Amino acid sequence: MYGLGLLKGLIVTMKNLISPGRMFTIHQYPDRKISPLGLSKLEGKNVISWGINNPVKFLKSLLGLISVPDKIAQSPRFRGQEFTWYEQRCTGCASCAKYCPLGIIKIVTSPSGKAVPEGQKYAIDVFDIDIGRCMFCGLCVEACPYDALHMGSGFEEGTYQRKDLVINVDRLKSAPKKPSTWFRPQLEELGYDPDSGDEITWDQIGRHERPSLSDQEDKWVKR
Amino acid sequence: MMCEQAEGLVNFCRIYKIYEFILPSWLSSFTYFFSAITLALTVINILIISTALYTWFERRTLARFQSRLGPNRWGPFGILQPIADVIKAITKEDTVPESADKVVFNMAPILLIITTLLVIIVIPLGPNSFMGSLNIGIIFIIGITSMNTISIFMGGWASRNKYAMFGAMRSVAMLITYEIPMGIAIVGILLLSNSLALSDIVLSQTIPFFIIQPIGFFVFFAASIAEISRTPFDQIEAESELGSGFHTEYSGIKFAIITLAEFMAPIISAIVITTLYLGGFKGPSILPAEFWFSIKVFGVIFFMLWIRATWPRLRIDQIMNFAWKPLFGLGLFNLFSIAIEVFVFQDKVTGFISTSHYWIMAGINWVFAILLFFGITQIIGNKNKEKIKHSYKTNMIS
Amino acid sequence: MSIRTEPVTINLGPQHPSTHGVFRLRVTFDGETVVDVDPVFGYMHRGTEKLAETRSYVQIVTLTDRLDWVSSMSNNLAYVRAVEALCEIEVPQRAQFLRVIAAELQRIASHLMATGFLVNDMGAFATPLMYCFRERERILDLFEILCGARITLSYMRPGGVFQDAPKAFWDNLDALMKEMPIYIDELESLVTTNEIVLARSKNVGVLTAEQSINGSLSGPMLRASSVDWDIRKSNPYEIYDKLNFEVPIGKNGDVFDRYLVRIKEMRESLKIIGQCVDMISEGPVRADVPYNIRPPAGDIYSSIEAPKGELGFYLVSDQSISPYRCKIRSPSFMNLSLLREMLVGWKMSDLIVILGSVDFVMGEVDR
Numbered sequence: 001m002y003g004l005g006l007l008k009g010l011i012v013t014m015k016n017l018i019s020p021g022r023m024f025t026i027h028q029y030p031d032r033k034i035s036p037l038g039l040s041k042l043e044g045k046n047v048i049s050w051g052i053n054n055p056v057k058f059l060k061s062l063l064g065l066i067s068v069p070d071k072i073a074q075s076p077r078f079r080g081q082e083f084t085w086y087e088q089r090c091t092g093c094a095s096c097a098k099y100c101p102l103g104i105i106k107i108v109t110s111p112s113g114k115a116v117p118e119g120q121k122y123a124i125d126v127f128d129i130d131i132g133r134c135m136f137c138g139l140c141v142e143a144c145p146y147d148a149l150h151m152g153s154g155f156e157e158g159t160y161q162r163k164d165l166v167i168n169v170d171r172l173k174s175a176p177k178k179p180s181t182w183f184r185p186q187l188e189e190l191g192y193d194p195d196s197g198d199e200i201t202w203d204q205i206g207r208h209e210r211p212s213l214s215d216q217e218d219k220w221v222k223r
Numbered sequence: 224m225m226c227e228q229a230e231g232l233v234n235f236c237r238i239y240k241i242y243e244f245i246l247p248s249w250l251s252s253f254t255y256f257f258s259a260i261t262l263a264l265t266v267i268n269i270l271i272i273s274t275a276l277y278t279w280f281e282r283r284t285l286a287r288f289q290s291r292l293g294p295n296r297w298g299p300f301g302i303l304q305p306i307a308d309v310i311k312a313i314t315k316e317d318t319v320p321e322s323a324d325k326v327v328f329n330m331a332p333i334l335l336i337i338t339t340l341l342v343i344i345v346i347p348l349g350p351n352s353f354m355g356s357l358n359i360g361i362i363f364i365i366g367i368t369s370m371n372t373i374s375i376f377m378g379g380w381a382s383r384n385k386y387a388m389f390g391a392m393r394s395v396a397m398l399i400t401y402e403i404p405m406g407i408a409i410v411g412i413l414l415l416s417n418s419l420a421l422s423d424i425v426l427s428q429t430i431p432f433f434i435i436q437p438i439g440f441f442v443f444f445a446a447s448i449a450e451i452s453r454t455p456f457d458q459i460e461a462e463s464e465l466g467s468g469f470h471t472e473y474s475g476i477k478f479a480i481i482t483l484a485e486f487m488a489p490i491i492s493a494i495v496i497t498t499l500y501l502g503g504f505k506g507p508s509i510l511p512a513e514f515w516f517s518i519k520v521f522g523v524i525f526f527m528l529w530i531r532a533t534w535p536r537l538r539i540d541q542i543m544n545f546a547w548k549p550l551f552g553l554g555l556f557n558l559f560s561i562a563i564e565v566f567v568f569q570d571k572v573t574g575f576i577s578t579s580h581y582w583i584m585a586g587i588n589w590v591f592a593i594l595l596f597f598g599i600t601q602i603i604g605n606k607n608k609e610k611i612k613h614s615y616k617t618n619m620i621s
Numbered sequence: 622m623s624i625r626t627e628p629v630t631i632n633l634g635p636q637h638p639s640t641h642g643v644f645r646l647r648v649t650f651d652g653e654t655v656v657d658v659d660p661v662f663g664y665m666h667r668g669t670e671k672l673a674e675t676r677s678y679v680q681i682v683t684l685t686d687r688l689d690w691v692s693s694m695s696n697n698l699a700y701v702r703a704v705e706a707l708c709e710i711e712v713p714q715r716a717q718f719l720r721v722i723a724a725e726l727q728r729i730a731s732h733l734m735a736t737g738f739l740v741n742d743m744g745a746f747a748t749p750l751m752y753c754f755r756e757r758e759r760i761l762d763l764f765e766i767l768c769g770a771r772i773t774l775s776y777m778r779p780g781g782v783f784q785d786a787p788k789a790f791w792d793n794l795d796a797l798m799k800e801m802p803i804y805i806d807e808l809e810s811l812v813t814t815n816e817i818v819l820a821r822s823k824n825v826g827v828l829t830a831e832q833s834i835n836g837s838l839s840g841p842m843l844r845a846s847s848v849d850w851d852i853r854k855s856n857p858y859e860i861y862d863k864l865n866f867e868v869p870i871g872k873n874g875d876v877f878d879r880y881l882v883r884i885k886e887m888r889e890s891l892k893i894i895g896q897c898v899d900m901i902s903e904g905p906v907r908a909d910v911p912y913n914i915r916p917p918a919g920d921i922y923s924s925i926e927a928p929k930g931e932l933g934f935y936l937v938s939d940q941s942i943s944p945y946r947c948k949i950r951s952p953s954f955m956n957l958s959l960l961r962e963m964l965v966g967w968k969m970s971d972l973i974v975i976l977g978s979v980d981f982v983m984g985e986v987d988r
Contacts, residue, residue: 003596003600003816004814005813005814005815005816005818005819006533006534006815006816006817008810008811008814008815009533009534009810009811009812009814009815010529010530010533011810012533012807012810012811013288013529013532013533013748013811014529016287016288016289016290016752017284017287017288023290023291023292026291026292028292028295033295033296033300063299064295064298064299064300064301065299074765075762075765075766075769075789077765077766077767077768077769077784077787078765078769078770079769079770099677099679099680099912101676101680101683101684135683135773136770136773137682137683137686137773137775138769138775139679139680139683139775142679142783142912143912151769180769182768182769182784183784185784185785185787188787285746288748289747289748289751289752290751290752290755291751385629385631386631389631389653389969454744454745454746455744455817457744458970461744461970462638463638463639463741463742463743463744463973464639464969464970464973466637466638531746532746532748533745533748533811534745534815534817535740535743535744535745535815535817535818535821536743536744536745536817536970537817537820537821538820538821538968538970538971539653539968539969539970540653540968541820541821
């Protein structure tokens with residue numbers, strides 16, 4: 001019948017108004033206002049008994065004056081802004097710089113002469129990544145033959161000036177080692193989750209199994 | 224000055240008596256002036272503050288309809304958001320287009336807000352609370368709301384902007400058209416109430432008039448939604464087509480005033496609907512009459528909001544069609560049926576109709592309404608299926 | 622007495638709420654009626670085709686993300702298929718299934734967005750749009766689990782996909798598959814039977830089958846004009862020949878049919894994903910392809926059925942690490958070719974709705 005569709009639409013919107021389950025999964029980063037119900041749930045108590053014990057807090061949260069931190073649960077594969085770089089693994093070969101589609105990685109190296117377990121290595125003087133122009137495609141990570149560079153998992157790199165967006169070698173060294181598992185999904189099976197604050201050291205990140213001590217002896221000492 | 228009824232929350236005589244008591248004797252000749260100013264400022268400020276609250280309510284509710292959250296940061300549940308909005312609007316640069324007609328451009332928002340505010344004068348908020356009890360209140364409302372059109376057209380024309388001009392032309396065409404079904408629907412009320420004064424109309428509603436004349440209520444409701452240019456009739460500032468219609472070029476405080484008038488319009492229109500059709504301030508006497516009045520107004524506003532959240536808008540020619548064909552016809556039908564019923568049921572001496580006769584009229588009219596609804600929807604439904612694209616001779620313009 | 626009237630010319634865009642990007646239309650109105658339309662493109666020209674000539678074959682994948690940014694997966698798929706055809710790379714079975722699942726998810730996301738914006742252009746105050754975005758958000762969450770990005774995905778590589786899907790992806794996909802039909806039903810009961818929508822969209826912007834074939838339209842635009850043409854059926858790529866699905870066809874070729882075709886396609890996509898989830902088997906997800914591909918000299922045209930229509934890549938190789946020429950046949954651009962036939966004679970409000978029904982993305986139009 002004509003006119004029925006309009007009523008049907010009204011019913012749909014009303015259903016969305018009254019049922020909280022139809023909401024967006026909204027995260028009000030960095031913090032959100034919380035109701036007494038949510039606050040008592042956070043503390044694991046019944047609303048009524050909690051409200052009687054903390055009347056001030058109850059009233060304040062009822063007025064919407066209490067806020068708790070809120071963050072999106074992100075996937076471990078999330079390609080974030082903060083690059084994770086392992087200086088122990090990097091040889092300064094500049095593959096990442098070469099394969100970057102935008103050419104935003106700048107590497108200046110000098111011969112160091114320092115011997116490391118596998119192969120010779122350059123000393124890295126400059127390693128600038130301009131994340132102001134980065135598109136987080138991750139091709140540099142894919143290109144790295146020694147698994148030294150990884151996408152990070154953070155996203156809070158907002159600055160007031162564009163030049164602060166250039167990540168230099170000192171920042172890379174001091175950054176938390178929380179690589180995204182986008183390039184190493186094997187880490188997911190180990191229970192690694194960068195969102196929960198786990199860190200990965202340089203000897204865990206490699207694409208091969210870490211050789212046992214006897215294997216290393218076989219390879220390096222007994223030859 | 225005769226002051227017998229000094230009850231009611233908003234009552235001139237009450238304020239007058241207070242001032243008579245307070246003011247020293249050398250100022251006593253200004254008592255009338257002071258009490259009038261006090262009353263006007265009180266009512267206007269209450270209206271403006273409730274509009275500010277309404278903007279918050281509308282944004283929150285609309286957001287929940289769309290399963291979002293809406294403004295919730297500033298103050299408890301974001302209730303201080305209107306203050307933030309106003310501060311932002313005032314501190315913005317007030318730009319005027321170079322080629323605009325500056326006098327008209329600046330005058331338009333002021334005229335718009337004045338015409339919107341003036342309506343509240345004649346509305347009875349309670350049995351004895353009103354600013355002024357005009358005995359031609361309803362004609363006053365019709366006259367004042369038509370002024371809106373002029374100020375909107377002034378704003379659109381003076382902006383010297385094609386989008387604004389489009390919005391203004393649409394508004395003139397649309398608002399004038401919808402005056403007619405609105406007026407016809409109101410005549411149906413006058414027949415029942417025997418009076419042009421709004422307080423008499425309210426008092427004569429022993430049962431709310433929307434029960435007695437459902438068709439009239441529908442016509443009036445649709446027309447008043449169109450008058451305030453809300454969905455589905457919001458062609459005046461169709462934001463997906465014209466940017467923002469007639470106030471495209473406005474910024475800063477003028478934009479704030481226009482927005483204020485725009486958000487006040489639903490409140491005013493809900494107030495008028497409540498007064499005319501929903502029994503105004505009437506309700507069980509456990510609570511003050513003003514409370515019942517605001518509850519009903521709130522209900523009407525919420526329903527308008529619900530419609531706005533759900534339906535798309537009609538095209539301008541469909542809107543005009545809707546006014547001239549179904550609404551005009553329904554209004555006339557309503558008028559005739561009410562007239563005949565009044566002629567039959569009216570007490571020949573006093574001119575009033577008893578409540579039992581009201582119920583009989585309501586029954587007859589509801590039957591008519593349902594029959595008409597089925598019939599018209601059937602006709603429109605069939606016609607819509609066969610409608611084809613009209614052929615338009617195109618003259619290519621070099 | 623007759624009133625003297627003048628046509629008025631309005632620049633609709635490049636900054637306008639309903640032109641879906643920086644699209645400019647010089648429209649001549651007679652009153653409210655459109656008399657002449659003159660589209661102006663190029664405000665978003667980023668030189669994708671020229672840039673591709675200086676990128677290696679893998680790096681171009683990131684460029685294709687930015688063609689039609691609401692359906693990056695399909696762009697990736699179209700490009701990597703062209704490279705694979707050029708180098709004659711055999712793609713592992715599991716990778717093909719994963720690519721089809723991803724592309725169909727992307728089709729649902731893109732159609733949701735198209736539908737939402739269409740109804741928003743009709744003037745519904747963003748409510749259906751927000752409902753569509755709510756559903757689309759879940760698909761983007763799935764993409765984040767799959768490959769770590771939400772919009773610019775760069776998930777596919779010549780020779781397969783970059784990574785296998787994690788376990789969380791399959792769990793979330795199952796949940797989505799259960800809830801998505803309910804969402805679509807809800808959207809339909811809000812929009813499809815709404816009389817205002819019908820009044821605004823039925824018989825508006827009609828294109829006949831002949832017209833749309835001559836205008837080389839594709840995708841839902843073409844199928845709404847009752848032309849049965851879907852590359853997934855007519856020239857099956859990947860594993861589409863093993864799948865059982867229908868191609869929805871419209872009747873009149875008006876705005877409402879385009880909307881309806883998109884809604885039906887979403888349901889068909891769900892069906893396809895369901896079959897893929899059942900049929901997928903274990904195995905490698907990426908063929909052994911060098912990082913720097915040097916295809917043999919030659920040229921290739923390969924196209925897929927993207928959400929908006931036929932998306933084709935024409936690649937010319939001169940045996941170097943980057944293509945000699947990369948021509949993109951983008952559906953959005955082609956679908957806009959019949960703009961004047963659709964728009965002239967209609968009111969201004971119809972113009973907006975018809976533009977919305979074309980469902981174009983400026984990144985793809987200007988390339």
